[in-house]
Amino acid sequence: MPEFLKLKSVNEARAVFYQALGEVHPGAEWIPSLSALGRVTAESVVAQEYLPAFSRSAMDGYAVQAADTFGASESLPLRLKIVGELPMGAEPALVLHPGEAALIHTGGMLAQGVDAVVALENCRALSSLVLEVFTPVTSGENVIFKGEDVKPGKVVIPAGKRIRSAEVGGLFSLGVTQVSVVQKPLFGILSSGDEVVPPTAIPSIGQVRDINSESLAAVVEAAGGRYQFYPIVPDNREQLRQSIRLAYQQSDAVLITAGSSVSSRDITAELIHELGQPGVLVHGINIRPGKPTILAVCNGKPVIGMPGNPMSALVIAELFLKPLVAWMLGEINPAPRPMLQARLTVNLPSQVGKEEWLPVRLVPRGAEWLAEPIFFKSNLIFQLADAAGLLHIEPDATGKMAGEMVDVLIF
Amino acid sequence: MPEFLKLKSVNEARAVFYQALGEVHPGAEWIPSLSALGRVTAESVVAQEYLPAFSRSAMDGYAVQAADTFGASESLPLRLKIVGELPMGAEPALVLHPGEAALIHTGGMLAQGVDAVVALENCRALSSLVLEVFTPVTSGENVIFKGEDVKPGKVVIPAGKRIRSAEVGGLFSLGVTQVSVVQKPLFGILSSGDEVVPPTAIPSIGQVRDINSESLAAVVEAAGGRYQFYPIVPDNREQLRQSIRLAYQQSDAVLITAGSSVSSRDITAELIHELGQPGVLVHGINIRPGKPTILAVCNGKPVIGMPGNPMSALVIAELFLKPLVAWMLGEINPAPRPMLQARLTVNLPSQVGKEEWLPVRLVPRGAEWLAEPIFFKSNLIFQLADAAGLLHIEPDATGKMAGEMVDVLIF
Numbered sequence: 146m147p148e149f150l151k152l153k154s155v156n157e158a159r160a161v162f163y164q165a166l167g168e169v170h171p172g173a174e175w176i177p178s179l180s181a182l183g184r185v186t187a188e189s190v191v192a193q194e195y196l197p198a199f200s201r202s203a204m205d206g207y208a209v210q211a212a213d214t215f216g217a218s219e220s221l222p223l224r225l226k227i228v229g230e231l232p233m234g235a236e237p238a239l240v241l242h243p244g245e246a247a248l249i250h251t252g253g254m255l256a257q258g259v260d261a262v263v264a265l266e267n268c269r270a271l272s273s274l275v276l277e278v279f280t281p282v283t284s285g286e287n288v289i290f291k292g293e294d295v296k297p298g299k300v301v302i303p304a305g306k307r308i309r310s311a312e313v314g315g316l317f318s319l320g321v322t323q324v325s326v327v328q329k330p331l332f333g334i335l336s337s338g339d340e341v342v343p344p345t346a347i348p349s350i351g352q353v354r355d356i357n358s359e360s361l362a363a364v365v366e367a368a369g370g371r372y373q374f375y376p377i378v379p380d381n382r383e384q385l386r387q388s389i390r391l392a393y394q395q396s397d398a399v400l401i402t403a404g405s406s407v408s409s410r411d412i413t414a415e416l417i418h419e420l421g422q423p424g425v426l427v428h429g430i431n432i433r434p435g436k437p438t439i440l441a442v443c444n445g446k447p448v449i450g451m452p453g454n455p456m457s458a459l460v461i462a463e464l465f466l467k468p469l470v471a472w473m474l475g476e477i478n479p480a481p482r483p484m485l486q487a488r489l490t491v492n493l494p495s496q497v498g499k500e501e502w503l504p505v506r507l508v509p510r511g512a513e514w515l516a517e518p519i520f521f522k523s524n525l526i527f528q529l530a531d532a533a534g535l536l537h538i539e540p541d542a543t544g545k546m547a548g549e550m551v552d553v554l555i556f
Numbered sequence: 557m558p559e560f561l562k563l564k565s566v567n568e569a570r571a572v573f574y575q576a577l578g579e580v581h582p583g584a585e586w587i588p589s590l591s592a593l594g595r596v597t598a599e600s601v602v603a604q605e606y607l608p609a610f611s612r613s614a615m616d617g618y619a620v621q622a623a624d625t626f627g628a629s630e631s632l633p634l635r636l637k638i639v640g641e642l643p644m645g646a647e648p649a650l651v652l653h654p655g656e657a658a659l660i661h662t663g664g665m666l667a668q669g670v671d672a673v674v675a676l677e678n679c680r681a682l683s684s685l686v687l688e689v690f691t692p693v694t695s696g697e698n699v700i701f702k703g704e705d706v707k708p709g710k711v712v713i714p715a716g717k718r719i720r721s722a723e724v725g726g727l728f729s730l731g732v733t734q735v736s737v738v739q740k741p742l743f744g745i746l747s748s749g750d751e752v753v754p755p756t757a758i759p760s761i762g763q764v765r766d767i768n769s770e771s772l773a774a775v776v777e778a779a780g781g782r783y784q785f786y787p788i789v790p791d792n793r794e795q796l797r798q799s800i801r802l803a804y805q806q807s808d809a810v811l812i813t814a815g816s817s818v819s820s821r822d823i824t825a826e827l828i829h830e831l832g833q834p835g836v837l838v839h840g841i842n843i844r845p846g847k848p849t850i851l852a853v854c855n856g857k858p859v860i861g862m863p864g865n866p867m868s869a870l871v872i873a874e875l876f877l878k879p880l881v882a883w884m885l886g887e888i889n890p891a892p893r894p895m896l897q898a899r900l901t902v903n904l905p906s907q908v909g910k911e912e913w914l915p916v917r918l919v920p921r922g923a924e925w926l927a928e929p930i931f932f933k934s935n936l937i938f939q940l941a942d943a944a945g946l947l948h949i950e951p952d953a954t955g956k957m958a959g960e961m962v963d964v965l966i967f
Contacts, residue, residue, distance in 0.1 A: 310775045318937050340663050344728035527729075
C-alpha cells in the first residue's frame with residue numbers, strides 16, 4: 146500500500162488521475178435523433194445535402210434584381226413591374242427579368258433571375274402591376290442562397306459533441322433521423338460496512354440505510370452514464386475483495402463507498418490498489434468536505450473510493466464524478482459550468498491551503514442573491530435539502546468577508 | 557384580433573402571461589424514488605422515523621463521558637480505563653461508567669452513559685486497558701444524537717421541490733422508496749406552412765423540413781415535460797384552426813410554429829385568440845432574436861406561437877418555454893440559472909430599449925473565457941451548433957465594449 150501518498154490539491158488530484166486514465170475509446174450505438182439529447186456523438190455527422198436546399202427569401206417582400214433598385218429613395222422611388230407572386234413550397238414557374246418584381250414570402254424559393262428581396266416596409270404596390278421601391282438593396286440582401294448554411298461533405302457536428310436541442314434541430318434539418326452516439330459507460334456501485342443495510346430494508350438498532358449508492362446512481366445517470374448496484378458487503382477483507390473485483394470486471398468504472406472508519410478506508414485503498422496498474426493515485430484530497438477520497442486507475446479503468454458522509458460525497462460527485470462521466474463519454478469541450486454570483490451574509494474564516502465548499506441557502510434580495518452558509522454537521526443528509534448550492538473558497542484564501550460577492554456552484 | 561397589441565418587453569410579457577395563467581393544479585403520480593431525479597414533488601415528504609435512528613459516533617475514537625476529560629492537555633493527559641470496543645451495526649452490550657472509555661468507529665452506536673467521543677489523534681492507548689486523553693471534549697462533541705437530523709413528523713422535502721441527487725439520497729435514508737411527483741405536463745407541438753414537410757420526408761424543390769418541432773420537443777422533455785406532435789398543416793385557415801383546436805383539447809399546453817410570413821403569423825394569432833379567454837396577451841416581444849412570439853392563455857391553458865427562425869425559437873425556448881414547464885410542474889423556488897462571466901472580444905453596439913441575445917463561441921484564455929460573437933444570418937441552424945451560449949445585452953444598454961465582462965447564458 147502506498148503509505149507515502151499525501152493529501153493532494155484538487156488540481157493535482159485531477160491532473161494525476163486523468164493522466165493515468167488517458168484517452169478513452171468508448172463503443173458506439175445508433176439511436177433515433179429525437180432520443181439523442183444529452184448524448185455524445187461517436188462520430189462526426191457529415192452533411193449529405195445542401196442547406197438550404199434552394200435559394201430562398203428571408204423576408205416578406207418583393208423579389209427583384211438588386212441592380213434595378215440602385216438610387217431608390219423615399220423622395221425618388223423607383224418603379225418596377227409586378228409580374229406575379231412566387232409560390233411557397235414549390236419551384237416558381239416564372240423567370241424574373243430586369244425591371245420586374247414578384248411578391249415573395251419568407252421561406253419562398255427565389256425565381257430564376259432574382260438576387261435580392263425588398264422588404265415589404267421598403268416598398269409599396271401602387272396597383273397589382275406597379276411597385277414603388279423606396280430603398281435600394283444589394284445583391285444577396287434578404288435572401289439565403291442554396292448551401293449558405295451547409296454544403297454536402299461539411300462536418301456539421303464533430304465527434305465528441307454533447308447533443309443539445311440546437312443539434313437535435315440541426316440533425317432533423319438534414320433529415321438525419323439516426324445518429325451514432327457513444328455508449329453510456331457502466332458504473333459499478335457498491336457500499337460496504339457492517340452497519341449498512343439496503344435502503345429498502347428496515348434497519349435494526351445500530352444499523353443505517355445505504356444512501357450514497359442511490360444518490361451516486363442519480364448523479365451518474367444525470368451526467369450521461371448508467372449504473373449497476375452490487376450487494377452491500379460487511380467489513381470483511383475477503384468479501385470486500387471479491388465484490389470489488391466483480392464490480393471491476395463487469396463495469397467500465399467503479400464507485401465504492403467504504404465503511405467510514407479509517408481502517409476500512411485503508412483496506413479499501415489496498416484492495417483497489419491490487420486491481421491493476423498504476424492503482425491508487427490519490428488517497429486524500431486537500432478539500433473540505435471530501436478529504437477521504439481515493440482516486441485510482443487500474444488497467445485503464447477508473448475506480449473511486451467515495452467519502453461516506455453524504456455532503457462530502459456530493460462535493461466529490463460534483464467535482465470529480467460528473468467530469469469523469471463526461472471524460473468517459475469522450476466529450477470534447479464540455480460546456481463551462483457557470484457559478485452564481487451571490488453576496489455573502491457572514492464572515493467565513495478559512496484555512497489557507499485547503500479548498501472549501503460550503504453549502505448555502507440562496508435568498509433573493511432585489512436584483513441579487515444572498516448566500517447564507519449552512520453550518521452543517523457531518524452526516525446530516527437533510528441539511529443538504531436546504532442547500533441551493535456550494536460556496537467556493539479557493540485554497541489560497543484566508544476566508545470570505547460578509548458583504549463580499551462569492552461564487553456558488555448550483556447543484 | 558387585438559390589433560392594439562404592441563411589442564412588450566420581456567418582463568412585461570412575462571408578467572401579463574403568468575398573471576393570466578395563474579396557479580396550476582397538476583395531477584400527481586407515485587414513482588420509485590430512484591426514478592425521481594428531476595421530477596417535482598406533488599406533496600410534502602414527511603419523516604416517519606428518527607434520523608439518525610440512534611446516537612452514533614461521527615469519528616473514529618474513544619467513547620467517553622465528557623466530564624472525565626475536562627482539564628486534559630498534552631502536558632497533563634488524563635487517564636481513563638478502556639473497557640472494550642463498541643460494535644458496528646449492533647447495540648452495545650456494555651454501559652459506560654465515569655472514568656471509562658470504549659473504542660468506537662465512525663457510525664458506531666453510542667453505549668449507554670456515553671456523551672462524547674475523543675478523536676483518535678487526541679488520545680493514545682498506553683495498553684489495552686489504559687487510555688491517555690490529551691484534549692478535553694464537551695458533551696455532544698463528535699457524536700450525532702438520535703433524531704438530530706430528522707424527527708418523525710418533520711417535512712423533509714416540501715411539495716413543489718425539484719428532486720436533485722441530494723433529495724434522492726434523503727428519501728432513501730428514510731426508507732422512502734416511492735414518492736408522489738407531479739405528472740409531466742403534455743405539450744402539443746405543431747407546425748404549419750405550405751413549404752414545410754416532416755423531417756423524415758425527402759423535401760421536393762422549394763420545400764423544407766420541419767426542425768423546430770423536434771428541437772422544441774427536446775427542450776420540453778429536458779425541462780420535465782412530455783410532448784405529442786401533430787401533423788404539419790398547410791397555410792389554410794380552416795385546417796390550421798382544426799389542428800390547433802385538437803392540440804389544445806388534447807394537451808396541457810400548445811406550441812405552434814406558424815408559417816414564417818407575417819400573414820400566417822397573424823392568422824395563427826387570430827386562431828389562438830379564438831380558443832378561449834383571455835386569449836392572446838402578447839403578440840411581439842421587444843427582443844432580438846425572438847420578436848415574432850405570441851403568448852396566450854386560453855381558459856387556463858398556455859399557448860405559445862413560436863418564432864420560425866431556429867435561433868429565435870431557441871432564445872424563446874430558453875427565456876419562456878423552460879420556465880413555463882417549471883411553472884406547470886408547480887416548481888417552487890426553481891434553482892437560479894447562473895450566467896457565465898466572459899470577456900467580450902469586439903465592440904457590440906445595441907439599440908436602447910431592445911433586449912438582445914447574441915450567440916457566442918467561448919474560448920478559454922488563462923483563467924477566463926473569451927466571448928466571440930457569432931454574427932448570424934437568419935435561419936442558419938448550423939451556426940447554432942458553433943455557439944456555446946447567448947450573450948445578454950440588457951434593454952437599457954447602448955452596447956458592450958471590447959474587453960468588457962459580459963453575461964453569457966449557457967445552453
